[in-house]
Amino acid sequence: xxxxxxxxxxxxxxxxxxxxxxxxFRRRTRPLAISxxxxxxxxxxxxxxKRPDTLYGFTYVHSxxxxxxxxxxxxxxxxxxxxxxxxxxxxxxxxHAFETDSSPxxxxxxxxxxxRRLDVRQKFLKGWNSYRKRAWMHDELTPVSGGWKDxxxxxxxxxxxxxxxxxxxxxxxxxxxAVAAAMTxxxxxxxxxxxxxxxxxIRHLGALLAAYDLSKEPAIVLKAIELGDMxxxxxxxxxxxxxxxxxxxxxxxxxxEAGNHVPSAAVASSGLEFTRLAQxxxxxxxxxxxxxxxxxxxxxxxxTSLPGMWPTFFDMRSMQLDMDRSYTLGALADSLYxxxxxxxxxxxxxxxxxxxxxRDAMDTVVKSLLFRPMTPDQDDILFSGSAYAxxxxxxxxxxxxxxxxxxxxxxxxxxxxxxxxxxxxxAEKITRGCVWAYDAMETGVGPEIFNIVECHSLEPCExxxxxxxxxxxxxxxxxxxxxxxxxxxxxPEAIESVFFMYRITGDQEYQEMAxxxxxxxxxxxxxxxxxxxxxxxxxxxxxxxxxSMESFWLAETxxxxxLIFSSPDLISLDQxxxxxxxxxxxxx
Ligand SMILES: *[C@@H]1O[C@H](CO)[C@@H](O)[C@H](O)[C@H]1NC(C)=O
Ligand SMILES: *[C@@H]1O[C@H](CO)[C@@H](O)[C@H](O)[C@H]1NC(C)=O
Numbered sequence: 001x002x003x004x005x006x007x008x009x010x011x012x013x014x015x016x017x018x019x020x021x022x023x024x025f026r027r028r029t030r031p032l033a034i035s036x037x038x039x040x041x042x043x044x045x046x047x048x049x050k051r052p053d054t055l056y057g058f059t060y061v062h063s064x065x066x067x068x069x070x071x072x073x074x075x076x077x078x079x080x081x082x083x084x085x086x087x088x089x090x091x092x093x094x095x096h097a098f099e100t101d102s103s104p105x106x107x108x109x110x111x112x113x114x115x116r117r118l119d120v121r122q123k124f125l126k127g128w129n130s131y132r133k134r135a136w137m138h139d140e141l142t143p144v145s146g147g148w149k150d151x152x153x154x155x156x157x158x159x160x161x162x163x164x165x166x167x168x169x170x171x172x173x174x175x176x177x178a179v180a181a182a183m184t185x186x187x188x189x190x191x192x193x194x195x196x197x198x199x200x201x202i203r204h205l206g207a208l209l210a211a212y213d214l215s216k217e218p219a220i221v222l223k224a225i226e227l228g229d230m231x232x233x234x235x236x237x238x239x240x241x242x243x244x245x246x247x248x249x250x251x252x253x254x255x256x257e258a259g260n261h262v263p264s265a266a267v268a269s270s271g272l273e274f275t276r277l278a279q280x281x282x283x284x285x286x287x288x289x290x291x292x293x294x295x296x297x298x299x300x301x302x303x304t305s306l307p308g309m310w311p312t313f314f315d316m317r318s319m320q321l322d323m324d325r326s327y328t329l330g331a332l333a334d335s336l337y338x339x340x341x342x343x344x345x346x347x348x349x350x351x352x353x354x355x356x357x358x359r360d361a362m363d364t365v366v367k368s369l370l371f372r373p374m375t376p377d378q379d380d381i382l383f384s385g386s387a388y389a390x391x392x393x394x395x396x397x398x399x400x401x402x403x404x405x406x407x408x409x410x411x412x413x414x415x416x417x418x419x420x421x422x423x424x425x426x427a428e429k430i431t432r433g434c435v436w437a438y439d440a441m442e443t444g445v446g447p448e449i450f451n452i453v454e455c456h457s458l459e460p461c462e463x464x465x466x467x468x469x470x471x472x473x474x475x476x477x478x479x480x481x482x483x484x485x486x487x488x489x490x491x492p493e494a495i496e497s498v499f500f501m502y503r504i505t506g507d508q509e510y511q512e513m514a515x516x517x518x519x520x521x522x523x524x525x526x527x528x529x530x531x532x533x534x535x536x537x538x539x540x541x542x543x544x545x546x547x548s549m550e551s552f553w554l555a556e557t558x559x560x561x562x563l564i565f566s567s568p569d570l571i572s573l574d575q576x577x578x579x580x581x582x583x584x585x586x587x588x
Pocket of ligand 1: 302360
């Protein structure tokens with residue numbers, strides 16, 4: 001509207017100027033004068049700066065390309081899938097029944113926890129303030145050199161990803177300052193020709209939805225819709241299956257096609273964000289988009305080479321999900337599984353499909369993927385490995401990943417939700433396994449990828465020194481074969497599961513594990529400006545830093561550390577469900 005007013009004013013002013021020119025010039029030169037005027041008007045219309053609106057108290061910059069107005073080449077065939085209706089079911093409590101009154105005997109404990117969470121908040125602010133000062137509106141701060149880096153479209157991923165952490169830590173001034181900046185983001189303004197649909201969904205969109213769910217600022221929803229409509233274009237393919245990378249040009253021309261070798265997590269981890277967006281806006285198109293993927297997962301669950309699980313890579317173009325034969329809960333597949341129980345939660349228990357997918361998948365995980373390490377103390381811990389399966393071969397590699405540590409939290413939460421006590425017990429063992437891997441390293445921080453000598457069943461096995469000498473690495477703690485990738489890149493999955501297990505069991509031992517992990521991570525990763533990935537967790541003394549601080553450090557890792565030392569009511573798991581970037585979304 002405003003832009004039109006401006007244009008109209010410009011037109012009127014120049015009509016007056018034109019009158020003057022006509023008076024000045026003779027009839028003979030009038031056409032020339034008019035042409036010149038038309039050109040001047042045209043140029044002025046083009047160069048009149050676009051004035052931002054003020055919306056809901058924020059200076060709001062509309063994205064300069066509106067994808068909601070772009071017709072899809074392959075629109076979803078009617079009728080589109082509707083969100084389930086009806087009252088949300090009364091679901092079992094996930095959190096432990098914590099004492100509500102702060103009885104006098106807890107005062108000392110509370111003092112310890114206050115100091116710890118203030119420490120976490122101070123470290124968070126150190127990273128945030130350096131980002132604010134040196135990398136504002138860019139994707140990441142480079143924590144060693146003090147510059148910035150744009151690897152996620154240049155839309156300020158650290159800014160967005162930190163919004164709800166700011167809110168949760170009670171940093172309201174910083175929160176509103178950051179929201180004000182976020183409302184000026186123009187999704188059409190990027191140097192990149194394509195963007196990663198998965199990362200943008202879990203980080204940028206997840207962040208906006210959580211910031212809205214916590215603050216109820218309506219302007220944030222508008223920004224989320226702009227982005228949601230851009231992401232919705234990723235489904236404009238001949239078979240309605242999403243692309244992994246969305247090329248802007250191809251999207252405009254209706255030339256998108258799903259890939260034939262796509263990480264399964266990337267395809268199947270938009271569910272929470274698209275469902276929440278559909279719930280907030282009342283627009284079912286977002287839900288329809290992700291439901292088609294869920295139906296495909298369902299139709300293939302028993303037809304893969306390891307029935308129950310889905311392989312690491314999918315051919316989404318032909319919709320054949322059995323082309324690959326490798327299976328893991330780690331990199332490239334992780335959040336596919338994580339989102340099954342979480343979808344059940346965000347839908348208020350009204351869509352039974354996700355419970356079935358979860359149960360059948362985890363039956364296979366428990367039977368085929370979990371293993372127990374051989375340790376001198378016969379620790380009661382488990383890890384999840386990676387499998388290769390064909391019709392007649394099954395191989396389990398006892399290789400574990402930091403990324404796979406999320407499985408503790410998943411088993412625990414779903415164990416409570418679906419009343420499967422065995423899963424809660426598995427959750428404790430996986431979580432303790434990840435903490436064990438932290439404790440085993442010189443720095444006290446767990447490696448990215450590591451191999452362990454395994455027992456031959458899920459039951460504890462006798463320590464075998466000969467086997468250890470044959471298979472183990474004598475420079476590492478007894479039990480390890482190697483730390484194949486010894487980096488720590490500020491990842492959250494281990495503390496994530498420790499946090500979930502604390503909230504689920506109420507056992508303070510998890511808070512103590514968290515504090516130990518926290519102190520080790522701080523010592524190993526802190527730089528003058530912020531915190532950095534480290535190259536090798538097995539070294540004694542000074543660590544070698546990488547020049548990287550991914551947005552999940554402020555979005556996830558420090559949020560879980562803060563929450564585990566806070567009151568269990570702060571972002572209760574019975575009210576919120578975390579997306580895979582730790583953005584809390586309201587449950588119905
Ligand atoms: C898939 O396999 C599971 C476990 O064997 C079984 O319970 C389920 O009914 C099967 N589903 C279909 C659709 O065949
Ligand atoms: C990590 O550090 C250990 C101990 O100093 C060393 O033996 C190993 O080679 C290092 N690994 C890498 C990948 O740098």
